[in-house]
Amino acid sequence: DSGVTQTPKHLITATGQRVTLRCSPRSGDLSVYWYQQSLDQGLQFLIQYYNGEERAKGNILERFSAQQFPDLHSELNLSSLELGDSALYFCASSPGIVYEQYFGPGTRLTVT
Amino acid sequence: GQQVMQIPQYQHVQEGEDFTTYCNSSTTLSNIQWYKQRPGGHPVFLIQLVKSGEVKKQKRLTFQFGEAKKNSSLHITATQTTDVGTYFCAGVGGAGSYQLTFGKGTKLSVIP
Numbered sequence: 215d216s217g218v219t220q221t222p223k224h225l226i227t228a229t230g231q232r233v234t235l236r237c238s239p240r241s242g243d244l245s246v247y248w249y250q251q252s253l254d255q256g257l258q259f260l261i262q263y264y265n266g267e268e269r270a271k272g273n274i275l276e277r278f279s280a281q282q283f284p285d286l287h288s289e290l291n292l293s294s295l296e297l298g299d300s301a302l303y304f305c306a307s308s309p310g311i312v313y314e315q316y317f318g319p320g321t322r323l324t325v326t
Numbered sequence: 327g328q329q330v331m332q333i334p335q336y337q338h339v340q341e342g343e344d345f346t347t348y349c350n351s352s353t354t355l356s357n358i359q360w361y362k363q364r365p366g367g368h369p370v371f372l373i374q375l376v377k378s379g380e381v382k383k384q385k386r387l388t389f390q391f392g393e394a395k396k397n398s399s400l401h402i403t404a405t406q407t408t409d410v411g412t413y414f415c416a417g418v419g420g421a422g423s424y425q426l427t428f429g430k431g432t433k434l435s436v437i438p
Contacts, residue, residue: 216368216370247426249428255430256414256428256429256430256431257369257414257416257428257431259425259426259427259428262425270425272425304368304369306369312356312357312418314359314371314374315359315369315371315426316371317361317368317369317370318368319367319368320368
C-alpha cells in the first residue's frame with residue numbers, strides 16, 4: 215500500500231459523457247501527478263500539481279482538466295469522452311518536485 | 327521534447343537466467359528512476375540514480391547510470407518468478423526541468 219488513494223476503482227461510461235477521478239496523496243506529499251496508461255502502453259504523463267499550483271503539463275488533451283485543492287487532494291476531469299479514452303488512470307504523489315513518486319492503485323475507465 | 331527509449335520491449339527468460347533492460351535518453355538527465363509494475367498492479371519505485379557513472383545494488387538487482395547521464399540499465403541476476411512484471415525507467419531532464427519522462431517499459435516473463 216503506497217498511501218495514495220484513488221476513487222473510483224472502476225468506471226464505465228458512455229461516449230460524450232464527463233467523469234471525475236479523485237486522488238488523495240500520501241500524507242505530507244505536496245506534489246500530485248496524473249498519468250494515463252493504455253493497453254500495452256507506457257505511462258503517459260498528463261499533468262503535475264505542486265501545493266495547489268500547476269507545475270508541468272504533458273500530453274493532456276484539452277477535453278481533460280485537473281486541479282489540486284487546498285487539502286492537497288486532486289481531481290482529474292475528463293469530458294466529451296471518446297472510446298480511445300478508455301485506459302487506466304494513475305495518480306502519484308511525491309514530497310516535492312523531483313522526488314520518487316508513489317502511485318495509487320489507479321482508476322480503470324471504460325468508455326462504451 | 328525529451329524522449330526516453332527503453333529496450334527490449336519484451337523479454338522471456340528461463341528462471342535462473344539473467345535479465346537486462348536498457349534505457350536511453352535523447353537529452354542529458356539530471357537523474358533517472360526505475361519502477362516496477364506487477365501484472366494488474368501499479369508502478370512501484372525501485373531506485374533513483376543521480377551521479378554520473380553511479381552503480382547501485384539491491385540484492386539481485388544492479389542499476390547503472392551512464393557516464394554521460396544519458397543512459398541507464400537494470401540487470402537482474404538469476405531471475406525468479408517473483409521478478410515478473412514491467413520495468414520502467416523514468417528520466418528527469420536537465421536544469422530547470424521537473425518532468426519525469428517514462429520509457430515504455432520492458433515486460434519480463436520468467437518461465438519456471
